[in-house]
Amino acid sequence: MSSLLDLWLFDNELEGSIPDSIGRLGNLTRLALYENKLSGHIPSTIGNLSKLELLYLYQNQLSGPFPREIGKLESLTDLALFRNKLSGHIPLTIGNLSELKLLRLCENQLSGSIPREIGKLESLIDLRLFSNIFSGVLPIEMNNLTKLMNLQIYNNSFVGNLPPDVCRGGVLVNISVASNFFTGPIPRSQKNCSTLFRVTLNHNQLTGDISDALGTYPNLNYLDLSYNELHGMLPAKIGQYNNLTLLRISNNKISGALPSEVGNMKKLNVLDLSKNHLSRGITKGLAKLDALFELSLENNELMGSIPPEIGMILTLRNLSLSKNRLVGPIPKQLGNCIDMLSLNLSGNELHDSIPVEIGRLRSLESLDQFGRLQSLETLNLSHNNLSSEIPSTFNAMAGLSTVDVSYNQLEGPIPNSTAFHNASIDVVRGNKGLCGEIVGLKPRPLKIQANSHSGKGDRKWLVILLPIIALLLLFMVIFGFWYAMIRRTKRNAKDQLVSTNENLFAIWSYDGVIIYENIIKATEGFDSKYCIGSGAYGSVYKARLSSNQIVAVKKFHVLPDGDIVGTTKISRQKAFRSEIRALTKIRHRNIVKLYGFCSTPRHSFLVYEYLEAGSLESLLSDHETMAGIGWLERGNVVRGVADALCYLHHDCSPPIIHRDISSKNILLDAEYEAHVSDFGTARFVKPDSLNWTSFAGTFGYAAPELAYTMEINEKSDVYSFGVVTLELFMGRHPRDLISSIPSLCDVQLKDILDQRIPYPKDETMADLICVLDIAFSCLSYRPESRPSMKQVSQGLSARRSNVPDYPLEIKLGELFNLRGLVS
Known part of the structure; x- marks a missing residue:
């Protein structure tokens, strides 16, 4: 084995720790143990592999510090340790790896600041440190990384300025530094870096004039500068970004007019400039964006009317112009956007009637202004100056469930639809003269069509028709009484x-x-x-x-x-x-x-x-009963829920998302077998399409992304499952645990376990640790980082072997990767 050059054991089920004897393979050049279940520390003897060029240990369960002995591997060109549970600082010996080209340490629990010695890695082309707990200021020596093409350090706690010459080499393609605490200007070297393809600087505190910070980027595909403190006007040269698909600069202090050159970005799919200080009118140049499906300009100071030309963007699915100063009528041309899913024009000063043409929007599911819409669920027309009658086309909106047309100038009868029939007076208050079946409105007037040529003719017809109508009514009453006597068991003909x-x-x-x-x-x-x-x-x-x-x-x-x-x-x-x-x-x-x-x-x-034991929620509050439900029984409940969700997500066609997994909707039979209930908010997921809807679920169990997106997928159920699992093993809702994420790593295992039953031991403890590990992975802040329910179900059913005997005093941060819980 001492002459072995390559050792490839990746993507297996290897468990346990990496043996110290690995250091005896002195001729090894490539070592790949990734995608296994390896745990424990990386042995210091790995530093003896002086000829090693490639070291892949990623996607395991390795813990402990980053070994300083790795600094001895001076031939190393590719180091990948991501998706483990490594902690501590990056050692100063990292600077010895002068041949290193790829350094990927992301998705661990590494902390501290980045050592200045990293500036010695002048051959580095790919640096990924995202999703750790790094802090401090980036060393100025990072300016020396002139060959760097990919810099990803998002989701950390870095402060201070970005290195001004980080793009000095002119080859940077991807810079992702989102979700930190960076201040100061956008790096000056970025302005002249024409190779940029993806730039995400969002969720920081960057300042400066945006017109001075942006350069010319012929290859730029993705630009997100949202949630910063940038000011100034959007430059006209932004129209030269011919390959841009997403432009998001929301939640800044951008002012001035929206340049017409924006319309030159023909590949743009998403344009989000919401929550700024944009003023003047909406440019007609937007009509040239024939690939656009999301346009968000809400919460600005835009004036004038809505350009009818927006109706030429036939791909548009999400249009939000709410909370501006827009006036005039709603353009009927918006009815051309037949794939529209979400429309929000509320909080403006729009007037005139609601155009009938909006009835073409057959796919719309979320609307805040108008329509005859087959799939519409929520309709909010409130607080505008809309007048005239509500179009009769609203009668066809079979899916409409919630409606609000308050505080307009509408008059005439309300539509004959379920949403209006179920509504209260509050949703029609403050109008000019609406009438209809809502309690508090004037009743709908009875209209009799008459012959206008002769009053005598009117009376003649009435004399003929009224006796006939009276006889018909009498016959119907007699027939109804007779039918009721014959079929007394059928008390209402509408029963089904x-x-x-x-x-x-x-x-x-x-x-x-x-x-x-x-x-x-x-x-x-x-x-x-x-x-x-x-x-x-x-x-x-x-x-x-x-x-x-x-x-x-x-x-x-x-x-x-x-x-x-x-x-x-x-x-x-x-x-x-x-x-x-x-x-x-x-x-x-x-x-x-x-x-x-x-x-x-x-x-x-x-x-x-009927399920005898009732809901999990009620059981958890019954101290006497819960004292008799042990860890194994609780594990079986978790497996039952996981199997049910796995079936809904992966075995049903189309897949079903429950959307309200909580302890009150988990019912148990006499054997404490779990049964998922209450499908009142469940949705069928349409493959290869956007699935948007209004919020549903129970607070405390709902996934965090549902606070800012209407798009639903199965990962929201995964998050709720994680909450229910913790609740079952803690004996109480884990809200305090989840809300204290920064200090969660220091919490001891015994402090989160239900103390109404004895602490687990041996194999029971091993099973419990595995279940909790899966539960915490389900609570990842980012939906894409959560496992699927198929993975969860398989993980819960897997056999445990050679699991260490963990003490009850062990800290959660030493057991589980909790970094993903942080936004």
Whole structure:
């Protein structure tokens, strides 16, 4: 083995530590042990491999310090230790690696400042230190890295100025320094660096005049300067960035007019200049951006009217011009943007009527101004000067659940749609003369079409028609009474009960009305003494049927007119339909079973299997019961939830996102087997398309990105799963733990475990550590860093072997990679 030159053992299931004897392979030139499950420290004997050129130990579970002995590897050209749990400082011996070209230490727990010796690595072309805990000022010696092409140091705590000559070599392609605390100007050398392809300087405190900082970049593809303190006017030369796909300079102090040259960036997909001080009018030059799908100019001081030419951007999906000083009518040309998903024009001074042409926007899901939209969920037209009647095309918006047209000059009848029928007076207040079925509005006037040629003709027709109408009404009353007497068991012709399990008909031998009456009788008309839980959309009742079978009945709140009551964000009627749609398509042992549903003017409810132990939320507050549920049983609950979510995300077509995973929606049977419930906010994910919707979920469990994006994906469920897992093993909600992330590394393991049961030992401890490790990985601030539920399910099912015997006093920072939890 001493003559071995290459050792490639990557992408296996290797466990344990790297042996000290590795240092005996004195002729080794390339060592690749990446993508395994190696743990422990990197042995100092690795410094004996004097001929080593390539060292790949990334994506393991290695911990401890960065070995100073690596500085002896003077032939090393490529060093990759990323995605481990390394801690401590970068040793000064790093400066000895004069041949090093690639240095990748990202996604560890390395801290301290960058040593000035790094400036000796004059051959370096790729430096990646992002997602660590580095701090301090970048050494001025970094200006010596003239061959550097890729600099990625984002997600740290660096302060001070960026090195002014970091681009002095003129070959820099990617500079990513986002999410630090850098101050001062954008590096002066960056202005003349024509090789730049990707620049992300966002979420810092950079200052200076933006017109002086930007240069000419023929290859630039991505530019994000958002969340800084930059001022000045956008220069006209920005229009020369012919290859730019994203330009984001939001949350700065940019002023002046939006230059018309912006329209020359023909490949631009995203333009976000929101929350600045832009003034004057919106340039018509934007119409030339025929690849644009997001335009965000909200929270500026833009004046004038909305250019009709924006309607020529047929690719537009997200348009936000809210909170400006825009006046005039809403241009009907916006109806040409048929792929629009989100439209926000609120908080302006727009007037005139709502154009009917907006009805072409068939894909719109989030709208803050108008439309006849088949998929629209939220409609906010409030606080403008819109007048005339609301177009009748709004009647076709079947998906609309929440509406607000308050404080305009609208008049006439409200649309005949569910959203308006379910609304309160607050959403139509402050208008000129709306009328309709909302309590507090004037009733809709009865219109009789008359012949205008002759008053005598009118009376003649009335004399003929009124007796006929009276006779017809009398006949209908008699027929209705007769029908009711014949079919007394069918109390309402609109009653419908549909089973989702054909076997249920055979078991219960019922038709719709029989089981409906059975449930009403079993709950004594939904008496509160049978209520076992309640939520935003309705209450859950325990019902023992005549067959002695016990079921759970989720009854939705209903108004006197038969409509399901709406909420601020999503109506209960939509939740009712969504839950039926989801549960009729899925079958899994860890997902609650839907027996059937009923929708009548009096009641709307779902019939489920009854799970004896109730919700996880209620169990966690029952000290006596939880004292009898051990670590293994809790682990089984976690595995059940993981298996259910894995099924929803990876085995259903299209995939289903639950969107409200929380302890109250995890139900347990008598054996403490977990069942995921409450699919009222679930969404089917359309592959290869944007999936945007309004916020849904439970605070404390919802993923952090849902605070600033309407796009949903399965990673939001992954985050909620991580919270529930911690809650189960801690015995309480982990809000205090998550909110104290900076000090989380110093918390001892025993301090986060539920103390109502004995501490785990041996194999139970090993299983617990693995489960908690997975839970913390699910809580990563960045969605893309979270595992998939398939990976989680497989990880929870894997066998544990040779796991160290960790003491209860061990700190979490020594056990788990917690860096990803930081934004």
